Amino acid sequence: MDENKERSLVAKVMDGLVSGIVEQKYGAILPPQDILSKEFDVSRTVMREALSMLLARHMLDVRPKTGTRIRPMSDWRLIDEDVVSWRFRAKPDQTFLRDVIEFRMLIEPRAAALAAARAMPDEVAGIRDAFDALARLTVGEPEYQAADEALHTRIVAASGNQFFRQMTAIVRGALVTVNPIVDGIEAVREATLAAQRKVVEAIEAKDASGAERATRALIDLAAEEVGRAFSLERSGENPPVVGEAAGI
Missing domain, CATH: 1.10.10.10 (Winged helix-like DNA-binding domain superfamily/Winged helix DNA-binding domain)
Structure with missing residues (x-):
């Protein structure tokens, strides 16, 4: 053969x-x-x-x-990109989602701070382009998920840290897993976009501490909604209708 x-x-x-x-x-x-x-x-x-x-x-x-x-x-060896892709195929449970959020909180805020300090002009432009594309799209459009992934992975890549760059597959998988929970509510989507805008603007301003804070706030927003979704699931309540976002 x-x-x-x-x-x-x-x-x-x-x-x-x-x-x-x-x-x-x-x-x-x-x-x-x-x-x-x-x-x-x-x-x-x-x-x-x-x-x-x-x-x-x-x-x-x-x-x-x-x-x-x-x-x-x-x-499973999650550092392997194939394994990452395969692991995220399985239906997420609460523990896995917790670990996803914790991973993002460990990597993305620091990566954003480094991007603010180190990113080259073309990398900053690429981050802005990804955000602008995302802002023009609505949840459910075919290009939406790709634009969101591009924004986050470009920030991680712009950190200039070769180990962080190796983590982009996990970041991408984390977004695919968490976004359906977070983006289904319009008010949460608006808050997420506003938080993403702050991250991008801080990177453009070369404000490392501001980029780190903004990224932490962005991930906290996702963590709150994920926790709330599982609380509703355990209690047997129906998820909120579009436009409602408890606690936000």
Whole structure:
């Protein structure tokens, strides 16, 4: 088999296995390799390579006499961009959303401060362009999520910190997970846009402390709405109608 074709096939099998895992198709233990090979209609060599890639990402664990065990998602190597993408496919629970918010609070405020201090003019212009595009869009438009991701990831990239830049995949995944909860209420969306504007303006003014404060306020806003959404879910109440935003 052509090497490029085999790599593509391995990637396809990995993607299919991950979909089955996050959808809880397999339970705690994967079927034997020969059964999986038949399921995906690939050779055992391709299946073995796909499984080894997931093992390397701490997603699987092979034990004698018990087969290939699926490890808890908390063990997955989230620094790996593929793993990040796969992890965010699963339905988020309260603990995962808490961890997402805490990650953002750890990375984004400092990245914004560094961007205010270090960003090159073209990077600042790119951040402004992303914000202006976002401000023109409404929730639900096809370009909305992409514009929001561009704004946040460009700020992180403009920090100039190579480790922060490696975190953009997680930031992107965090936004995909949190935004449907936060952006569904018009008043919250307006408050979020106002907070984002403050971040951008502070970066443009080279106000590092202001950019950091504004970013913390922005993430606090998301954290409040996420916590409120789960409180409503536990109590069995209906979510607020568009235009209502409790406590904001």
